[in-house]
Amino acid sequence: MRFLRRSLMGVFLLAVTIAIVAIAANTVRTAVVARMNEEPRSFPQRERVLAVNVVTLTPQSLTPELTVFGELRSRRSLDLRSATGGTVLEASADLIEGGSVNEGQLLLRIDPAEAQAALDRVRADLQDAEAELRDAQRSLGLEADELTAAQAQADLRDQALTRARDLADRGVGTAAAVETAELAASSAQAAVLTRRQALASAEARIDQANTRLARARINVSEAERNVADTEVFAAFDGTIADVTVSPGGRVTSNERFAQLVDPTQLEVAFRVSTSQYARLLDGSGSLINAPIRVALDVSGVNLSAKGQITREGATVGDGQTGRLLFASLDAAPGFRPGDFVTVSIDEPMLDGVALVPATAVAADETVLVVGAEDRLEAAQVTLQRRQGDDVIIGIDGLAGATIVAERSPLLGAGIKVRPIVPGEAAEPDVPEMVTLDPDRRAKLVSFVTESRMPDEVKARIIGQLEQDEVPSETIARLESRMGS
Incomplete structure (x- = not known):
């Protein structure tokens, strides 16, 4: 009985367990079926709208500005050189680096002893030449008198020959007397010829004396100039630079001892590319006198001056490219030759263009236009100039259009955006x-x-x-x- 009772209890528990498992399985199945039969939940999909900064393309006339770097130079500078060599006896107190001098001011005096001795020698030679000329002139006078006397003697001999021939014709004179008179007349003519040759020699001596005198005067003039060259004066008002001499030192002939620079006559030399140079030409191919501005940032103090382009370099130069241009400056206080400055050049005006941020134009020269329903459209533009962080573009057919000012990889044609105009407060997003x-x-x-x-x-x-x-x-x- 005990075994039967335990067997029935086991069967009962097993039946209860199977029933509970069946109920649990049915519950799970019912839940799964109900879940699968439910309609899936759907949430309203919202299109992503990006906020972008925009600008409006307004046609206008703009003057492009070309920015390059250049070096200041002085249009009037002079190397100070000693025409003669010698010891420096005196130097001006202003003959120092940065010293200011006036036109005609004595800068340097060299010992004139050698030049003065040379001048005295050539002056003595001049006196000899003058004495030689006077002696030649006296000799010419004497030779002329002797020629006159010889001519008179020849005339007398001719008269004697005539009388001897008359006597011979009348039978009074002899043939021997006629021959003697003829010989005497011939000798007198020979004497006249000799005196003429002597007179010509005297005249040639005068010419030689005049030539010698001219040479002596030239030598005196050169010697006087050498004496004067022992003193060096300032040719114009300016500033002294590169001084290499002092009192007591010695200089050689044609030695450069300083440089005189006029700081008020400044110009700037700068190099531009060939394409930039082409934009500075007029219709006839000549360089225009475009206005420029020169700036120099010195310890936070910005020095500036204005001027205009005056000329261009004759050659490109070895190893160089582009063109070398020169521009004269107006009043330029604070600038000095050798300053490295920034040069801004005003190019010819462009019409029908717009100035936009450089970030608005892609590499293929396209912009994103905000079209209907605030969706983006790609449009082609013409890049004219780059102006720092901005660009000048041609806007043919896009006048009045609104474009994206700052492009990003997230933006493209067909994307809907929310335009934000610079300077205007952005409208807050309205939640759905x-x-x-x-x-x-x-x-x-x-x-x-x-x-x-x-x-x-x-x-x-x-x-x-x-x-x-x-x-x-x-x-x-x-x-x-x-x-x-």
Whole structure:
């Protein structure tokens, strides 16, 4: 009996266990079927809208500004050199680095002893030449007198020959007397010829004396100039630089001992590319006198001056490119030759263009235009100039259009945006509101109440849920945590 009772109890427990398992399996199956038969929840999909800064393309006339770097030079500078060599006896107190001198001021005096001795020698030679000329002139006078006397003697001999021939014709004279008279006349003519040759020699001596005198005067002039060159004077008002001499030192002939620079006659030399140079030409191909501005930032103090382009370099130069241009400056206080400055050049004016940020134009020269329904469209533009962080573009057909000022990889054609005009306050995003049915509202309130949120957060969220319309973002966030 005991065995039977225990067997029946085991069978009963097994039947109860199988029944409980069957009920549990049926419950799970029913739940799965109900879940699968439910309609899936769908949340309203919201298109992503990006906020972008925009600018409006307004046609206008702009003057492009070309910025390059250049070096200041003085249009009037002079190397101070000693024309003669010698010991420096005296130097001006202003003959120092940076010294200011006036036109005609004595800068340097060299010992004139050697030059003065040379001058005295050539002056003595000049006196000899003058004495030689006077002696030649006296000799010329004597030779002329002797020629006159010889001519008179020849005339007398001719007269004697005539008388001898008359006597011979009348039979009074003899043939021997006639021959003697003829020989005497011939000798007198020979004497006249000799005196003429002597007179010509005297005249040639005078010419030689005059030439010698001219040479002597030239030598005296050169010697006087050498004496004068022992003193060096300032050719114009300016500033002294690169001084290499002092009193007591010795200089050689043609040695450069300093440089005189006029700091008021400044110009700037700068190099531009060939394309930039082409933009500075007029219709005839000549360089225009474009206005420029020169700036130099010295310890936070910005020095500036104005001027205009005057000329261009004749050659490009070995190993160089582009063109070397020169521009004269107006009043330029504070600038000095050798300063490295920034040069801004005003190019010819461009019409029908717009100035936009460089970030608005892509590498392929396209912009994103805000079209209908605030959707982006790609449009082609012409890049004219780059101006620092901005660019000048041609806007043919895009006048009045609104474009994106700052492009990013997230932006492209067809994307909807929310334009933000610079200077205007951005409108806050308006959240999408949803009206809840009572059951859904009760489930959400129950979830919030039973959650582990802080009390102040619970109060705030429940306050939102009790409103007629609730932000969709709040609903989606809570239901994602509920898991159903």
